[in-house]
Amino acid sequence: MMKSHVWRPLYAVIGIVALILIARVFVVPEGFGVHERGYMYGWYNKADEGFWKKVTVKYKSSDYCKDCHSDKYSSIMQTPHAIIQCENCHGPAMDHPENPARLFIDKSRGQCLRCHSRLPYPTSDRAKIRGIDPDKHNPGIECAACHNPHKPSLEGLK
């Protein structure tokens, strides 16, 4: 027969373990456990995939723009700038025209210089793009003051 001074702390320990096990049922999500790839790679909450699938899509691609802005769309498609998505300069469409009603257009000099600042790098297609030296070619002036990004050929100069 064990004495009560042995039993009492043992009861306390058993009680704590039981509490932890009960708490675990409520704290640990249902999808949590060992999945397909075993404990090393597959120990997680499967339900969390749903969270990532629900993230809002912000960039809708130029196909989203072409029906309402068909004039702009078809004209830029005739130019070398056809490869650039509308949203690269006009910003993510999100739920435009409901939200936002107006898109912010990036007309900054830096936006054009991303490609057209001349970097004659061998082994990179960057060297094939026509470019300027930003320190010498009308510094401080927005490119769009003279050039039309929707009609980038030099005949399109304003």
Next chain:
Amino acid sequence: MISRRDFIKYSLQGIAVIAVPLTAIEIINPSKLFASKGAKKIRWGFLVDTEKCVGCGFCVKACQNENEIPYDINASRTWVERYVLTKDGKVLADSPKAGRDGFITGRIELGQGKYQDIKNEDIEKAFFVPKLCNQCENPPCVQVCPVGATYQTEDGVVLVDRKWCIGCGYCIMACPYGVRFFHPVYHAAEKCNFCYHRITKGLKTACVQACPFGARLIGNINDPNDEVGRIIRTERVSVLKDEFGTKPQVYYRGLSKEVR
């Protein structure tokens, strides 16, 4: 008392039960059976063409907007590196602001506010290398997570459970590619997840869509008709840090040995 007849009968039955191999009573796993039949699951793979990349940084800008990564932090889910190799054998690499605003000057950022000018005639070769999470087949970041907050989906993408992440940073240290960082708003580990919300809807990732030059491609590499899968199977491609055994699933065209 047990009779001799019963003793022999039970002994033989007992031996028969013991003799049944464990494999014969293994419960059939439907997903294993399905896989063995050759029915292939989706496996997202990525292809970066470093010859086509011009360093415009539209991919980084689109990624940061799409995935709500604050502009001011010095980290990004994807970034573009510039490598400049000079004729006297120097290797210079930079990625100012992750390349989000492109590369508009020939000056190389050395860090700590220092820059280096390189004369065009001194350049032997120079090129741009976009980087992103490799969605490794054997992801070390997943292996080290002590709480099971980062995991790999069945289609191969490694995700982070923001509710479960305790912010210990083990995964950030474990990634050989340095793709992980702390999200300053959600206070959890953050990484590229191939825009999981987009690819699962049949869209391209924000970076692939924003790239004007086709330097980035994403596809299901298990699909025999997929372009990315076809290029990986039939053309000369390489991966980053193959020696780590992580089996990265971002493949590169035109990679140079200086790229790490």
